[in-house]
Amino acid sequence: MNVFKVFLVLIVVSSCQTKKIMNQENATNKVQKPNIVYILADDMGYGDVSGLNAASGIQTPNMDKLVQNGVHFSDTHTNSSVCTPTRYGILTGRYAWRSRLKKGVLDGYDEPLIENDRPTVASFLKNNGYKTACIGKWHMGLGFQSKNSAPIKVEKEGSNVDFTKQIESPNQLGFDYSYIIPASLDMPPYVYVENGKAVEMPSSYTNGKTEKEAGRGVFWRAGEVSPSFVFDKVLDNFTQKTVSFIDDQKEDNTPFFIFFPLTAPHTPWLPTGNANGKSKAGRYGDFVTMVDDAVGAVVEALEKAGKLDNTLIIVTSDNGSNWKPEDKKAYAHRANYKFKGQKADIYEGGHRVPYMAQWKGVIPAGTQSGQIMCTTDLYATVAGILHKSITKEEAPDSYNIWPAYTSNVKVPIREAIVHHSHDGMFSIRKGNWKFTPQLGSGGFTKPKTLEPKNGEAPGTLYNMAEDPKEENNLYKKHPEVVKELSQLLEKYKVQGQSRL
Structure with a gap:
């Protein structure tokens, strides 16, 4: 081989190696900064997803595809069994009972729950180069201003809120764009708020x-409503806004984070069009199919925009389903699967929820x-994906679960979880x-509280691996475990996890 040929070979080899290195760098960048879409259903139970419950009375093909194409966690819990505190925990990585909200939920006129100086998942991602959006049900308080500078007052047929004034909104918490309703779809005021301004x-x-x-x-509930606010169109409206936001990113390589909290299947149950009669779980089940349609619309929009392959999609729920004993009598469907209780309860059905995630190729x-x-x-999981460290002050109750998304991690990542009821x-x-x-139950299931009888255990201890239905109370059989967990609970009440 002459010198010229050797030179050509070296150039080709060098070019291939350079291309390989560039591809590896691109792959690394892809792994480090995916788009993130977090879809939060409202009151959807573990048993509602047909891919997780073969006996479900509802077919959820789009969520089932996420289960098939990604990972699902079978032991996921909301940090509260009702919505406001769970939403606070999702965005802050902090148990809501550490905030001013010690029980219950906020209403639509309440002041912001997330403290102004508290970092959120949105602000963290924004600081790391992400474009951030919140589209859907907020329910964590807004900073409304009154007409007369007096405290906000809500009366029988209205309030003294001046809706022409700027509203403290998700935009103050790290979101570049927000399009929301203040609270649940059954709570006034019934108005859309875009970037801190009432749309109407x-x-x-x-x-x-x-x-x-x-x-x-x-x-x-009775209350103020915008003239064109149509209750059974709200879910579709939010879905269309989310699809539109994704479409707008088509030519933009900036990574984005979308927090998409749905209004369904929380009351009012308002299935529309082809969803009516689609399930074997009545109006509720039909409304869950619309949740599944929303998931499908987001996935389709990501694919059309060329963003699907580099997007981490997460779908979960803010608490268990409000599936009452009367619903169980009317339908064979079990919204909360085999778990005891329902939304608001300390029982497993109150806070054990479906959780599925997809990121193709990862x-x-x-x-x-x-x-x-x-x-x-x-919070900590997103930080783990980006290889960023966080302090315990940032998200004191958040653990990096990312390793379990991609491999079969047997060793517990969390030391413990604290559950909290309505x-x-x-x-x-x-x-x-x-x-x-x-x-x-501490929630909606009766009795909410129960005094122990003579000789009866004052609390409960269950082995969830052997007794997921919480039927066999082992409180008296394992006093050493009761003592250990009682002390650990008290420790968690006063401090977060130890993070080096």
Whole structure:
């Protein structure tokens, strides 16, 4: 071979090696900064997803595809069994009972729950080069201004809110763009707020709906409403806004984060069009199919925009389903699967939720994880994906669960999870053990509280691996475990995790 040929070979080899290195660098960058779309259903139970419950009365093909193409966690818990505190925990990585909200939820006129100086997932990602958006139900308080500089006052047929004034909104918490309603779809004021401005003044008034007159699940409170605010169009409107936001990123290589909290299947249950009669779980089940349609629309939009392959899609719920005993009598469907209780309860059905994630080429398809996880873990997990360190002050109750998304991690990542009910009842889960120092549901299931009889255990201890239905109380059989978990719960009440 002459010198010229050798020179050509060296050039070709060098070019191939350079290309290989560039491809590796591109792959590394891709792994480090995916787009992130977090879809949060409202009151959807573990048993609603047909891919997780073969006996479900609802077919959810789009969520099932995420289960098939990505990972699903079978032991995921919301940090509260109702919505406001769970949403606070998702965005801050902090249990909401550490905030001013010790029980219950906010209403639509309440002041912001997230403290102004508290970092959020959105502000963290924004500081790391992301474009951020919040589209959907907020329900964590807004900074409304009154007409007369007096405290906000809500009366029978209106309020003294001046909707022409700027509103403190998600934009103050790290979101570049926001398009929201203040609270649940059954809570006034019924108005869209875009980037801290009311889209339309709530110049009308609704007398509300009651289940007695309209049927199970069709309920909303009386209050101020914008003239063109149509209750059964809100979910579709948010979905279209999210699709539009994704489409706008088509030519932009800036990574984006979308927090997409849905209004369904929370009351009012308002399925429309082809969704009516689609399930075997009544109006509620039909509304869940619309949640699935929203998931499908987002996935399709990502694909059309050429963003699907580099997007981490997460779908979960803010608490268990509000599937009551009367619903169980009417339908064979079990919205909360085999778990005890319902939304608001300290029981498993109150806070154990579906959780699935897809990132093509990064998360192995068909992965199932039994890793115990909490919704507060989003913050540290996102930081883990980006290889960024965070302090315990940033997200004191957040753990990096990312390793379990991509591999079969057997060792528990979390030391424990603290559960919290609507009425402020505590419980703690460590490994297979779940300890509750009181009796009763602490939520919607009766009795809410229960005094122990003579000789009866004052609390409960369950082995969740052997007894996921919480039927066999082992409180008296394992006093050493009761003591350990009781002390650990008290420790967690005063401090977050230890993070080096």
